[in-house]
Amino acid sequence: MQTGSCKFGLWKVIVSWNGNIVHQVQFVKTAPEGAVPVQFTKFLAGRSDSFAPLISSAVSGETVYARIYRAVAEIPYGETRTYREIALAADTHPRVVGNAMAKNPTALLVPCHRVLAADGTLGGFTPDLQIKKDLLKMEAAKRHTIGKS
DNA sequence: ACACTGATAATAT
DNA sequence: ATATTATCAGTGT
Numbered sequence: 001m002q003t004g005s006c007k008f009g010l011w012k013v014i015v016s017w018n019g020n021i022v023h024q025v026q027f028v029k030t031a032p033e034g035a036v037p038v039q040f041t042k043f044l045a046g047r048s049d050s051f052a053p054l055i056s057s058a059v060s061g062e063t064v065y066a067r068i069y070r071a072v073a074e075i076p077y078g079e080t081r082t083y084r085e086i087a088l089a090a091d092t093h094p095r096v097v098g099n100a101m102a103k104n105p106t107a108l109l110v111p112c113h114r115v116l117a118a119d120g121t122l123g124g125f126t127p128d129l130q131i132k133k134d135l136l137k138m139e140a141a142k143r144h145t146i147g148k149s
Numbered sequence: 150a151c152a153c154t155g156a157t158a159a160t161a162t
Numbered sequence: 163a164t165a166t167t168a169t170c171a172g173t174g175t
Contacts, residue, residue: 064172083156093171094156100172102155117156124155132155 004034008044009134013108015040023057025106027131043108046142049077056106064092068100075114078143080136082118094118102126114139 001018005028012031016024025040042048058069071089075081083094083101090097101112102124113132117123125132 087156087171093169095154095169096156096171096173098155099153100155103173112155115155118158122155126155129155 002034003032004036005031006036006041006044008131011128011131013040013044017054020053020055021057022051022054022106022109025056025108027107027127040108046138047146049139049143049146051109054109056109058105058110064090064096065100065103068092068097069104069106069110072101072110072112072115075111077146078139080114080116082116083123084118086115098123111135 001016001023003014003016005012005014007013008027011027011029013036014024014026014028014031015022015036017037037054039048039051039054043051056069056073059066059073067090068086071086072081083097086097087094097115101115104110104112107113113125113135115123122129122132
């Protein structure tokens with residue numbers, strides 16, 4: 001398993017992975033040096049809308065959380081869903097979705113930042129709601145410029 | 150068993 | 163339109 005980090009604004013993203021399986025993606029203030037898969041640097045620079053072929057280790061299994069993570073991972077770049085919609089898709093309750101997001105081991109791979117509260121407000125984000133805002137702003141800005149030929 | 154959630158829908162101001 | 167209250171399903175202690 002390898003570990004590395006890269007920057008996103010004032011924050012850093014620590015990544016632990018093994019081949020195409022990503023075990024951990026967390027926003028942190030300080031992170032050890034080290035390279036990360038190119039998908040991360042491109043995505044965080046707004047030059048990619050996908051992490052393929054990387055996948056989160058959290059989506060495997062048949063636990064409720066795994067189903068939630070799968071449902072969230074299907075949200076397209078630049079789009080959003082509500083906690084309720086995810087709950088419906090994963091056949092569980094919105095509360096549990098929040099719970100799952102709060103413990104999401106692989107941010108970005110499981111784009112919890114694209115999950116909003118039912119009334120369109122942002123909900124929450126760890127460690128800093130500002131990150132969620134920034135990601136959404138970037139995606140909204142880039143979604144029409146990525147992939148143009 | 151109990152008390153928590155990154156929630157939501159229903160009531161009551 | 164905002165504030166409070168029930169209810170919810172899963173996890174952690």
